Amino acid sequence: MRQSETPLQSTTSSERNVGDVMLKLDNISLAFGGVKALTDISFDVREREIRAIIGPNGAGKSSMLNVINGVYRPQHGTIAFRGSVRHDMNTHDAAAHGIARTFQNIALFRGMSVLDNIMTGRNLKMKANFLEQAIWYGRARREEFANRLKVEEVIDFLEIQHIRKTPVGRLPYGLQKRVELARALAAEPSLLLLDEPMAGMNVEEKQDMCRFILDVNEQYGTTIVLIEHDMGVVMDISDRVVVLDYGKKIGDGSPDEIRSNQAVIDAYLGVAH
Amino acid sequence: MFYREAGQFKPTYDADSAIFPIRQDRIAMLIILGIAYVAIPLFASPYIFSAIMIPFLIGTLAAIGLNILTGYCGQLSLGTAAFMAVGAFASYNFMLRVPGMPILLAFAGGGLMAAGVGILFGLPSLRIRGFYLAVATLAAQFFILWFLSKVGWVSNYSSSGVITAQKIVILGYAFDTPPAKYLLVLSIVVVMALAAKNMARGNVGRSWMAVRDMDVAAEVIGIRLMRAKLLAFAVSSFYCGVAGALFAYAFLGTVEPEAYSLDLSFRILFMVIIGGVGTVLGSFLGAAFVTLLPVLLSVSVRFLDSSIGLHIPESAISNLELMVFGGLIIFFLIVEPHGLARLWQIGKEKLRLWPFPH
Amino acid sequence: MSFFLEVLIGGLLSGVMYSLVALGFVLIYKASGVFNFAQGAMVFFAALTFVGLLEKGLPFWLALPATLVVMVVLALVIERVVLRPLVNQPQITLFMATIGLAFFIEGLAQLIWGANVRGLDLGLQDEPLQWVSDQWGMSISKFDLAAAGVAAVLVTSLALFFNRTRIGRALRAVADDHQAALAVGIPLQQIWAIVWAVAGAVALVAGLLWGARNGVQFALTFVALKALPVLILGGFESIPGAIVGGLIIGATEKLAEVYLGPFVGGGIEGWFPYVLALAFLLIRPEGLFGEKIIRRI
Numbered sequence: 001m002r003q004s005e006t007p008l009q010s011t012t013s014s015e016r017n018v019g020d021v022m023l024k025l026d027n028i029s030l031a032f033g034g035v036k037a038l039t040d041i042s043f044d045v046r047e048r049e050i051r052a053i054i055g056p057n058g059a060g061k062s063s064m065l066n067v068i069n070g071v072y073r074p075q076h077g078t079i080a081f082r083g084s085v086r087h088d089m090n091t092h093d094a095a096a097h098g099i100a101r102t103f104q105n106i107a108l109f110r111g112m113s114v115l116d117n118i119m120t121g122r123n124l125k126m127k128a129n130f131l132e133q134a135i136w137y138g139r140a141r142r143e144e145f146a147n148r149l150k151v152e153e154v155i156d157f158l159e160i161q162h163i164r165k166t167p168v169g170r171l172p173y174g175l176q177k178r179v180e181l182a183r184a185l186a187a188e189p190s191l192l193l194l195d196e197p198m199a200g201m202n203v204e205e206k207q208d209m210c211r212f213i214l215d216v217n218e219q220y221g222t223t224i225v226l227i228e229h230d231m232g233v234v235m236d237i238s239d240r241v242v243v244l245d246y247g248k249k250i251g252d253g254s255p256d257e258i259r260s261n262q263a264v265i266d267a268y269l270g271v272a273h
Numbered sequence: 274m275f276y277r278e279a280g281q282f283k284p285t286y287d288a289d290s291a292i293f294p295i296r297q298d299r300i301a302m303l304i305i306l307g308i309a310y311v312a313i314p315l316f317a318s319p320y321i322f323s324a325i326m327i328p329f330l331i332g333t334l335a336a337i338g339l340n341i342l343t344g345y346c347g348q349l350s351l352g353t354a355a356f357m358a359v360g361a362f363a364s365y366n367f368m369l370r371v372p373g374m375p376i377l378l379a380f381a382g383g384g385l386m387a388a389g390v391g392i393l394f395g396l397p398s399l400r401i402r403g404f405y406l407a408v409a410t411l412a413a414q415f416f417i418l419w420f421l422s423k424v425g426w427v428s429n430y431s432s433s434g435v436i437t438a439q440k441i442v443i444l445g446y447a448f449d450t451p452p453a454k455y456l457l458v459l460s461i462v463v464v465m466a467l468a469a470k471n472m473a474r475g476n477v478g479r480s481w482m483a484v485r486d487m488d489v490a491a492e493v494i495g496i497r498l499m500r501a502k503l504l505a506f507a508v509s510s511f512y513c514g515v516a517g518a519l520f521a522y523a524f525l526g527t528v529e530p531e532a533y534s535l536d537l538s539f540r541i542l543f544m545v546i547i548g549g550v551g552t553v554l555g556s557f558l559g560a561a562f563v564t565l566l567p568v569l570l571s572v573s574v575r576f577l578d579s580s581i582g583l584h585i586p587e588s589a590i591s592n593l594e595l596m597v598f599g600g601l602i603i604f605f606l607i608v609e610p611h612g613l614a615r616l617w618q619i620g621k622e623k624l625r626l627w628p629f630p631h
Numbered sequence: 632m633s634f635f636l637e638v639l640i641g642g643l644l645s646g647v648m649y650s651l652v653a654l655g656f657v658l659i660y661k662a663s664g665v666f667n668f669a670q671g672a673m674v675f676f677a678a679l680t681f682v683g684l685l686e687k688g689l690p691f692w693l694a695l696p697a698t699l700v701v702m703v704v705l706a707l708v709i710e711r712v713v714l715r716p717l718v719n720q721p722q723i724t725l726f727m728a729t730i731g732l733a734f735f736i737e738g739l740a741q742l743i744w745g746a747n748v749r750g751l752d753l754g755l756q757d758e759p760l761q762w763v764s765d766q767w768g769m770s771i772s773k774f775d776l777a778a779a780g781v782a783a784v785l786v787t788s789l790a791l792f793f794n795r796t797r798i799g800r801a802l803r804a805v806a807d808d809h810q811a812a813l814a815v816g817i818p819l820q821q822i823w824a825i826v827w828a829v830a831g832a833v834a835l836v837a838g839l840l841w842g843a844r845n846g847v848q849f850a851l852t853f854v855a856l857k858a859l860p861v862l863i864l865g866g867f868e869s870i871p872g873a874i875v876g877g878l879i880i881g882a883t884e885k886l887a888e889v890y891l892g893p894f895v896g897g898g899i900e901g902w903f904p905y906v907l908a909l910a911f912l913l914i915r916p917e918g919l920f921g922e923k924i925i926r927r928i
Binding site for chain 1: 469
């Protein structure tokens with residue numbers, strides 16, 4: 001049970017101190033064989049904002065995140081992250097540049113405990129090589145504990161202390177999602193990509209997750225791009241929204257603008273187009 | 274009652290992540306080491322050293338090697354014996370051709386050679402997964418053994434193909450009695466097992482497990498798959514190489530390719546499966562099991578013969594062995610896929626509550 | 632030139648025999664998703680049981696169906712004791728279980744029948760066809776040709792069975808998705824029993840042919856290991872793939888031994904197929920006929 005029962009307070013863009021453009025996608029097109037997942041998508045994401053991507057199922061939202069973080073290589077288009085422009089990004093570079101993400105179907109490492117899973121999120125921060133680790137005493141040991149400290153901060157932040165030694169396979173769905181978020185946060189990312197972080201949760205869990213997402217943004221200044229189906233959540237917490245349908249962008253603006261956009265309404269109501 | 278953790282707090286991360294966090298475990302470990310280093314050399318017969326303890330320890334080392342590759346990193350390998358053979362032959366050649374080579378360095382050199390070969394045969398793992406990779410490791414097994422028997426230089430052009438291993442002499446002291454060999458092997462295994470445990474609980478071990486559990490997610494968080502997999506092959510093959518060298522020098526006394534057949538690869542795989550995939554403790558338990566089982570079988574056969582006159586021919590014993598191993602693999606996979614190590618853990622948890630039921 | 636042809640044809644024919652063993656693998660994999668490492672042991676067991684029964688005095692025409700019955704019973708036992716408790720486990724667990732099974736069957740076979748090498752006479756001699764030698768100066772074994780014929784018949788009937796009959800369709804459904812197949816009422820356990828029994832029968836045919844050619848001995852189990860490169864080339868799920876793969880492996884193995892072998896001291900038959908399969912995997916990880924695996928994240 002969360003200690004505070006106050007309703008969700010969403011800070012507005014001005015309070016949130018949204019900054020310059022951090023990520024700029026230009027004319028991204030992605031196809032798998034004959035299937036066009038994304039066609040000519042362009043939008044940007046500003047520092048410290050919360051950007052939502054919405055759209056019907058199969059619209060290409062997850063593919064969009066996969067492009068941003070390097071899992072898919074687009075056939076056309078460029079990605080500019082904090083100034084450096086590239087045609088594609090590979091996953092390692094994305095992680096090294098401070099982009100972290102969660103997945104629609106939980107991608108936790110089932111053979112490990114919660115603590116170990118979150119510690120893997122710190123792997124890029126650990127420099128000791130395997131020989132040093134085999135000896136343990138010295139740099140490897142110091143690094144391990146320094147990183148453990150950071151991980152414990154994330155654990156405290158997400159209130160999962162009681163399950164830190166539990167193997168993740170044994171946890172209920174909602175807690176697994178929280179652990180996945182913890183792993184992403186452990187990397188101290190500048191850009192956090194969340195793929196349906198609230199799918200399958202009840203109202204209480206959703207409120208908790210919303211609160212965590214807002215806290216991450218407020219306390220650490222992390223930019224967040226989030227895919228979400230719950231319109232209430234999207235309208236409440238995001239600064240700007242991108243709407244995708246059949247791989248094309250059909251809307252881009254503030255939640256109020258999107259709410260009254262006819263194309264968006266048509267897409268969701270299923271008018272033939 | 275005796276296995277309580279009450280009152281044992283872990284105020285530092287160091288204490289929390291220790292290999293033996295519970296005081297009773299530390300005491301037990303000291304006792305075991307005491308038995309291993311003092312009691313056994315004093316009281317055991319040469320038979321126990323040569324037929325049980327030394328093969329058990331060598332098996333443990335090879336099992337740790339295979340566990341690193343298959344258990345922690347999830348790359349199935351059926352070529353363990355081939356890497357052991359590389360270690361043995363490389364050590365032999367180092368001793369033969371480098372004047373004044375210290376034998377421990379030769380063993381390490383054998384391990385490094387094996388690691389190199391391991392990386393080579395591990396390259397396919399970047400494209401191939403699952404049991405396709407197992408077939409690739411079979412290629413390693415058959416090719417390496419063929420190479421070692423065909424290329425004369427490797428066995429110093431020996432006509433019979435069987436070369437005698439050099440004597441183990443360290444700092445002037447000859448390790449040629451069974452207790453001496455046992456203590457040497459024991460020390461090497463303890464050190465290497467400790468190193469393996471350290472790696473397993475560190476970042477590299479976590480990276481391996483991440484690759485095993487979901488390599489796509491591992492990549493996304495920044496783990497380099499190629500580096501992790503090849504490192505697993507390298508470290509695993511190093512362990513197998515040293516084990517192979519010890520097998521030749523401290524057990525067989527000869528260096529021959531036939532000793533490193535596919536059969537040995539399977540034996541080590543059985544140790545890993547029965548003992549518990551992905552644990553160092555499992556390597557010890559599995560090796561003990563696989564080493565002791567044939568001994569137990571022949572003892573029980575002899576007992577049945579003398580007590581109730583049931584005579585089972587010698588030939589049947591080796592077949593029974595095959596059947597029991599096969600049957601036990603299936604049994605463990607059904608009942609406790611995590612092997613003896615998990616059973617041990619469950620036992621310890623029950624012990625914590627003893628004498629209370631829950 | 633005719634020597635080359637002779638080696639090639641000899642290789643192709645022995646490749647057919649590899650295909651027979653691979654066929655058993657494919658059947659089981661297609662229908663239950665299990666990679667049956669014990670197929671070789673089953674071949675060995677079948678051959679050994681057959682000659683064992685012959686030695687006990689059973690006439691040929693009785694021993695054959697009796698062995699078939701034994702293989703069917705074996706299949707039923709395997710399904711009940713090994714497969715059923717492991718439903719839904721990851722593939723790798725099932726694979727390791729079949730390794731255990733292989734050892735068990737090998738031990739059992741030798742325990743019951745003893746480990747002596749035995750010959751097996753099927754009435755066909757391993758001699759060259761007279762008219763072929765006269766015409767073209769090549770030695771092509773009568774036996775190998777007959778074996779190829781048997782294999783061809785077997786493969787065609789199995790292919791037809793899988794693609795044209797109702798049971799065949801059920802088997803394909805099971806291979807795709809156990810739970811979905813159960814949901815539409817396909818009796819999973821019966822299907823598995825049938826498949827393993829058929830694989831057992833195929834193992835029997837393979838065992839008889841290989842046993843007649845090389846003698847019935849423990850080394851027969853290594854033949855099965857050779858089937859693995861066949862499967863890699865042909866894909867794990869394709870019956871025609873098993874044939875084509877077998878032909879390729881058989882031919883290249885012989886050709887390599889004859890033409891490359893002398894340069895490196897011979898004996899490369901032992902590893903050449905594996906290295907070939909490995910090289911092939913690097914280019915096409917799913918085999919010639921296999922399906923590309925698509926993973927969604």
